Amino acid sequence: MLMSTIEHAISVSDLPAGEQVHALLHRAIVRMELLPGQRISENALAAEMSVSRTPIREALQRLERQGLVFVRPQRGTFVAPLNLQAIRSAYFIRLSLEKAVATEAARLRSAKDVERLEAAIAEQEGVLASRQREDFFDLNANFHRQLVVVSDLTGIAGVLDEARHHLDRVRLAHLDHAGPYPLAPIIEEHRAIVAAIAAQDVAAAEQLMHLHIEKVLPRYDLLKAKRPEFFALPGEITGPPGTRRPRNSLHR
C-alpha cells in the first residue's frame, strides 16, 4: 500500500538512486505515513523500487543521522519514535535561529524580497481550503526558506529544515490522530512577520517570529496522551506483557 505511491514517484526524476530513495522515505516519515516503530526492510524496499540494497542503505544511513530512523544491527531498521528530547532540541534550534534570521531579513530585505515573501503567503492561502492540508507544510517550509535567503544565510537552511521536520512530524500527527490543527492563524502570523520585515522593524520581526515559533511546541503532550505508541522508545513495549504481536505485524 505504501509502495504504490513510491513507484509513481521514482520515475519522475533521474537523480542518483540513493537520493530518490531518501527523498521518498523522508517524505513518508515526516508526513507520518510511515509510523514510528514501523519496520523498514532493506530487501523489500530494494525489490519494490527495483534497485539494489546499496542505495537503499545509503538513504537509510542519511535518515538515521537525521534522527528519522534507527538501525539496530542484525535486527532491523525502524522508523524513529517521536522523541521528546529531539523535539525540544528542534524547537530550541528553530526559536534561536529563526529569530536571528528574521532580524537579519528585516535589516537586509529589498523590495523584491518583500514581493517574493508576499507571493509565498498568497500560495499558502490558495492551498488553505482547496488542496490537501499536508501540502501546506511544504509551503510553510518554502516561506521559511525564503526568509533564510533574504537574510543572506542560505548555509543554515539545512539545519533549520531538519529541525522543522521533527516538529512537522508532531504537527502532522495532530492532523491525522488528534484534534483539529488550525492553519489560518499561521498564515496571519506569516503576514505580520513580512509586514515587520517590509517596514524594516527589526525588533518587531524578531518578536513576531518568536511568537510564531513558540506556538509549535506545546501541543506535543496532547498528542502523547492520545497516541502514546508514537513516543515509545526502541526497546519499550507499550501494551501489557503478553500482547506482543508477531514480528511483522506492523509491516504486513
Add this chain to the structure above:
Amino acid sequence: MLMSTIEHAISVSDLPAGEQVHALLHRAIVRMELLPGQRISENALAAEMSVSRTPIREALQRLERQGLVFVRPQRGTFVAPLNLQAIRSAYFIRLSLEKAVATEAARLRSAKDVERLEAAIAEQEGVLASRQREDFFDLNANFHRQLVVVSDLTGIAGVLDEARHHLDRVRLAHLDHAGPYPLAPIIEEHRAIVAAIAAQDVAAAEQLMHLHIEKVLPRYDLLKAKRPEFFALPGEITGPPGTRRPRNSLHR
C-alpha cells in the same frame, strides 16, 4: 605519510569500520592535515586501511553532508575548501545557539555543574604550554559540549559541533600558516562565562558568550590573504593558465 598515523589508530577500537574511517578523515580534515582541494582516493584509502570501498564511501558521504569534502561523480572526491558562506553560516549558528545555551545554563546550573565546568577550564590551562596546541581545540570543544549538557539541550550538540568544526579549520590554518593565534585569552573568556553562570547572571552569561564567539570570525580574511588556495572553489584555478600541474600532484 598520512596513512602511517591511520594504521596506528584503527586497531585501537572495534567500532564499525565506517565509523572509524569517518572519525579519522574528519579529524585530519578539521586539523588541516588534509588540505583543501586535496584528492581523497577511495581505492587508496581502502587499500591502506585494509577495508573495502563500502565503509570508505559511507564515511565520505557523511563528510560530504558535513561540508568537509565534495564529491564530483566520475571525477573524484576532494577535501572541501574553506567556504566563506559555510564559515559565515557556522559563525551565525554558533552565535545564536551558544548565546541561548549560555542563558539556559545560567538558569539551570547546579553546583556540580559549575565544578565540572571549572575542571574543564583547568584542563585547558594544563595543555596551554605543555602539549600540542591542536589538542586545545578538543578541550575547547569539550567545554562547550559541557555547557550544552548543563543547559539540558544535549540534542543540539551535534549541530554546534559541526558548526564549530568549520570554524576550527580556519583557526587551525592560522596556527600553521598565518600569524600567531593566542589561546590564553580564550581560557580567560571561558572563566568569565563560567563565573556568570555560577552567579546565575543570565544577561552576563549571554553577553560574555556573544563576545567570546564573536572573536572567531574576523580572522578569516587575514588567512585568505596569506593562503588564497585554501579558499579556491572546486573548478577555479588559482595560478595563471598554463601552470596547471599533472592531475595527481597534490596527492603523490
Add this chain to the structure above:
DNA sequence: GCCTGTGCACTTGTATGCAAGTATGCATAT
C-alpha cells in the same frame, strides 16, 4: 611547432554475494 582525435587508466555509482548475529517457531523432554 601546433592542433586534433583516439585510447587507456582512473574515477564514482550500482549490483551482488558472503559473513556474522538475532529472533522466531517447532520439536522434544519433563
Add this chain to the structure above:
DNA sequence: ATATGCATACTTGCATACAAGTGCACAGGC
C-alpha cells in the same frame, strides 16, 4: 500442559565485481 534446546529464516555489515563516465597522454596530421 509447560518448559527447554535447536534449526532456520531473517536481519544488517562488509567485500567484491561490474557498469558508466571523465580526463590526461600520446600519436598522427597539418
